[in-house]
Amino acid sequence: MRQVTIYDIAKEANVSVSTVSRVLNDTAPVKRSTRAKIEEVIQKHNFQPNAMARSLLTNETGIIGVIVPDLTNPFFPEVFAGAEEEAQQSGHTFLLSNTIGDYAKESQYLSILREKRVDGIIFLGGRINLKHCEEHLVQELVQCASVIPTVLVNGALRKTDLVRVVTDESAGTALAVRHLTLLGHREIGFIGGESHMTTTSIKLRAFRKTMKDEGLDVREEWLLPDSFSIDSGKRQMLKLLAMEERPTAVFCVNDYTAIGAIKAATEAGLSIPDDMSIVGFDDIPLAHHFIPELTTVSQQAHELGRTAVKVLKAMMNNEKVKKLTSLEPQLIIRQSSGLRS
């Protein structure tokens, strides 16, 4: 069945669209007989007003703009799926922009989304993950957020009080490292992540701290940042394997690098987890289906997306929201980690 629109209702009830809108939103009086007629037509078609219809009177577009850095990294589509689920109820729709980690593209999309009059913006990746973000990029986003409700997801801009929704990456890293130490591992490496990104520095700092808390030494030669790709995981695992002394367990900055590390180790004849334990971060959908299944830290991508939309909707309704909403990560123990042999 074709979706019935407010236009169809107006036509059938022989009234204007704004009259239907007034009945739907109860924003202005409507003649009793007219109201009855409209309500009859609405009931007949079991009509559900959507965001577009609502916006006719409220001056909202019902559209949320989402800026993401890289849709080919399955973490981001998962966050987005959660956002969509949350928006389903309120009838909001999304315009999604992919920035390929390009700051100029971020600027371009911010300006397009503003021009297209979206009601709110959810911003992921790029400049909000930089250890040092240039001032004009900071100011651009601050300025944007002063006009349009904006939520930063898994990132921050220093010296600003923009609203943020994050997973506690530091706590997640500690969970992973403690899981490995509980399995008896004492020699633990760290693979992946670009050094100028906060996600890398946060995890590296938490890694060092947890190792120290557990009374273990951090071996600097086993700290191998690189990038976030499968290939970088392979590359750094090959480096580890070529060393005279190697760790018995490795914490990887994300699931992609963990998959690369497992692949390289397996190809070199190691059995995972018997010869080496490997833990990832993110819990992308494939982590569960990889062979061996990946032990990882769930960032709760889906919940992150849902929460970002919840917070954004509150902001769009002019409700007061917390500046920081932090989700607890979860350790997901599967097959790629095991007892130190």
Place this chain on the structure above:
Amino acid sequence: MRQVTIYDIAKEANVSVSTVSRVLNDTAPVKRSTRAKIEEVIQKHNFQPNAMARSLLTNETGIIGVIVPDLTNPFFPEVFAGAEEEAQQSGHTFLLSNTIGDYAKESQYLSILREKRVDGIIFLGGRINLKHCEEHLVQELVQCASVIPTVLVNGALRKTDLVRVVTDESAGTALAVRHLTLLGHREIGFIGGESHMTTTSIKLRAFRKTMKDEGLDVREEWLLPDSFSIDSGKRQMLKLLAMEERPTAVFCVNDYTAIGAIKAATEAGLSIPDDMSIVGFDDIPLAHHFIPELTTVSQQAHELGRTAVKVLKAMMNNEKVKKLTSLEPQLIIRQSSGLRS
């Protein structure tokens, strides 16, 4: 460095934005001295006009709308990445809409994209993959395409002549089946795919035809459509394994079902490909990194996205384009297929 905009150029040259635009696009005469001043500022900043700037005079927005069914299926982000690469040169940007396979959402996004005045639309999934699409859904898209240049990717609408860019799924299926017969397999199964979708019926038809051409019997009980998910691949492989007679090779409708099938077979103690050969379809990025690496048919997702944008740009420039552009799929032989033992 902050990106210099046409506004900055206009300000520094002390002229209006439309004067800068006239110089950039050479659309109307500008006083010689004014032109010289503007060109000096442009050169000084090495300014590259972007689509937004161009659109000030040409009435184009420089924005392409893309409608996809499911971003958590890695095939679609790959197509999109190819589209972005092609658009990079011309400065076009994208607004992406995810429909979750919901026809009402497709309608909603078509209307939003029209309202937001995109210059062109690329449409994937949903109604254009249905064996039987309802007439009002067909007409809606036909009507949209009559106003905005529109390209359908890997789909079709019967009795319409909308512009299409597709991978030849029939040829791809034949490649996969012939690969298996060359390895000596004579008992071959078929897993996955929803029966009401054209991608399933096209592949199933090509499967039957190639088997016949090769002089092999199709065993109806080994044809196991389901859905496109990893879980459906697992589910159907378990069914196969429970049969008294089972095939020595399986063609899967996509990489996700192939991964599920491998997983279920491996967990049941089979070694892939020694005990059974499994071939997928799509060549998603992870196919190459799975253990064992997946033999599959590349749909050339990236090239598909690039080609769609190329065709769309030609349409936006009022050039004549072919109604159908068909890409040749490629067989990618990796580790999950081997000689019949």
